[in-house]
Amino acid sequence: MPTICDQWLIFTDLDGTLLDHDSYDFTPALPAMERLKNNSIPIIPVSSKTLAELEAYIAELGLNGPVIAENGMVIRFPDQKPEITPPDYQSIRELCLDWRRDPDFRFTGFADMTLMELVEATGLSRKSAQLAMQRLASEPILWQGDDEAFARFKERVHYAGLRLLQGGRFLHLLGEMDKGRALTRVVDWYRSKGRHKIVTLALGDSGNDIDMLLSVDIPVIIRKKDGTHLDLPRREETIISDLPGPAGWNQAINRLLNAYGK
Secondary structure (H helix, E strand, O other): OOOOOOOEEEEEOEEEEOEEOOOOOOOOHHHHHHHHHHOOOOOOEOOOOOOHHHHHHHHHHOOOOEEEEHHHEEEOOOOOEEEEEOOHHHHHHHHHHOOOOOOOOOEHHHHOHHHHHHHHHHHHOHHHHHHHHHOEEEEEEEEEHHHHHHHHHHHHHOOOOOOEEEEOOOOEEOOOHHHHHHHHHHHHHHHOOOOOEEEEEEEEEEEEEEEEOOOOOEEEEEOOOOOOOOOOOOOOOOOEEEEEHHHHHHHHHHHHHHHHHO
16 A cells, blocks of 8 residues: 555656647646645656657656656656667668568658648647657558558568557557556666655556556556546556546546545
8 A cells, every 4th residue: 555655656648648639738737736746746758759749848847857758669867868779760760661662561650741741640730740750769650551461561560579559640660668668667767766665656548558557556547538448457446537638637646645645
């Protein structure tokens, strides 16, 4: 059972969780964020977004701890250069070019799009799209081939030591590191600073958050706008928010802080 004396770490997805899925607004979560800051509890973003994208949010949210970007492939600790799990972005792009020799492998990645095409495909602003293109270790793709070709494509990806992860709008082509293992790396970093009694909590809303949610002491699923929610295997004690997005985030954090006397 967690206690008030433990060091808490809050790991959170952004899109659809701390940020509204459509507007990217986070103001409904501000009351709980303020309570966490007053209790010296770090909020650690864990996202498919690039480090460049996250840096902009970190400044706006007033966060100063570690950051996990590109679905775990990039970790940046305070005042350090980012750790990038191989393969890097250039290597992934070279593989994409090689795979396109098969005419049935039809897909479009971020690097294949102009800035305005990416704006149209993602709904991001021009500035945000520019930050999303500053990739270090993963490539989001839109698959445009048929199902049979996709089955062969998945085999080719696996043979290359990579994996495909379904995000909200895109498939993410990346290496074997995931959000859960990246989270463990961050916990180990805090332990190296002498903080041994650590309680981990993670909040997420979609399938690419499962590895993260299964890796913490207290998993919290944020409900979607249509009222549905992710099912988390093997964790019956999972907390599910009543409200969607940042309002659900605020609700879940406040209830836990109240329950544990924070």
